Amino acid sequence: MSRHSTSHDTCSCQKQPTNKMQIAAYTTCEPSKSVTHQQTKLPRAVGVGNLKLKLYAFTMASADTLKILTSELQVFEEKPKVIEGHKIHDWFKIGENIFEHLYDLGTQLQWDFSKLKDSPETANVIALVTKNFKWIECFLSLYPNLRIDLDMVGSAGDVCRTRSGLETLLKGFVSIDPQFDKILDILEDTAEVDEFDRVLKLWIDSGHRPDFSPTDLLPTTPESHWWWF
Numbered sequence: 223m224s225r226h227s228t229s230h231d232t233c234s235c236q237k238q239p240t241n242k243m244q245i246a247a248y249t250t251c252e253p254s255k256s257v258t259h260q261q262t263k264l265p266r267a268v269g270v271g272n273l274k275l276k277l278y279a280f281t282m283a284s285a286d287t288l289k290i291l292t293s294e295l296q297v298f299e300e301k302p303k304v305i306e307g308h309k310i311h312d313w314f315k316i317g318e319n320i321f322e323h324l325y326d327l328g329t330q331l332q333w334d335f336s337k338l339k340d341s342p343e344t345a346n347v348i349a350l351v352t353k354n355f356k357w358i359e360c361f362l363s364l365y366p367n368l369r370i371d372l373d374m375v376g377s378a379g380d381v382c383r384t385r386s387g388l389e390t391l392l393k394g395f396v397s398i399d400p401q402f403d404k405i406l407d408i409l410e411d412t413a414e415v416d417e418f419d420r421v422l423k424l425w426i427d428s429g430h431r432p433d434f435s436p437t438d439l440l441p442t443t444p445e446s447h448w449w450w451f
Contacts, residue, residue: 283330288343291323295350303357308368317361318369318380321387328390332442335394348395348402355405362388362414366421371430378431379438385422385449388415422449 294316301313331337338344351358370381392410396403409415425431426449434450443450 284327284337285341285343287323287327287330288341288347291320291327292343292346292350294320294323295347295354298357299350299354303360305360305364310368313357314361314364314368317358317365318384320358321384321391322380324387324390324394325383328386328394329440329442331394333444335390338394339398344395344398348399351391351395352402352405355409359409359412359414362409362412362418366418370421370425378434381422381425382434382438382447382449385418386443386447388418389447419449 298313298316298320301316302311303313304311328335365384369384392406396406439450445451
């Protein structure tokens with residue numbers, strides 16, 4: 223890894239050895255002769271109402287997260303890109319926030335990304351990821367060496383959320399913009415993603431991954447996110 227870099231166009235980092243590793247429905251009815259009809263219809267109406275409310279809550283939550291992502295990507299772009307040994311600089315911390323919010327987006331949508339293309343904020347995220355692609359790629363190349371270690375001092379939840387956030391980016395934003403699909407293809411095929419996964423597997427297989435906290439692993443986590451299991 224280079225000692226110091228302030229370029230905004232290309233990543234000057236080099237590989238280091240990766241040895242460190244939620245409406246209650248309330249219905250009132252006027253007295254009716256058809257009590258049986260009310261009793262059969264009410265539960266169904268309440269159920270449909272609850273379902274709509276849950277879908278609305280998921281939609282609003284994901285919309286808020288997309289706005290947060292837009293804001294974080296703007297900050298990421300503005301931060302000086304300094305790479306200095308194992309020191310964690312502000313731009314790298316913002317990069318971690320971005321992938322944490324991408325993970326939040328996946329969980330809020332329960333990993334069903336079909337509604338992403340209907341959100342106007344999605345286009346902003348795509349534009350900013352495209353603009354900062356090289357430094358996002360650089361972040362991913364640095365991450366395993368700085369955050370995945372064999373001394374069991376890192377957070378397993380944080381690392382796995384970051385990798386699931388990357389999966390949200392790679393799989394959730396596909397088939398929305400043809401040009402962005404090309405960016406995602408490049409990112410998925412880069413050595414940085416392969417190296418991230420290689421170090422994750424070594425971290426798990428060697429028994430050095432710390433235990434998860436009780437709230438880390440959610441029941442909706444897809445089995446394809448093998449790094450959680």
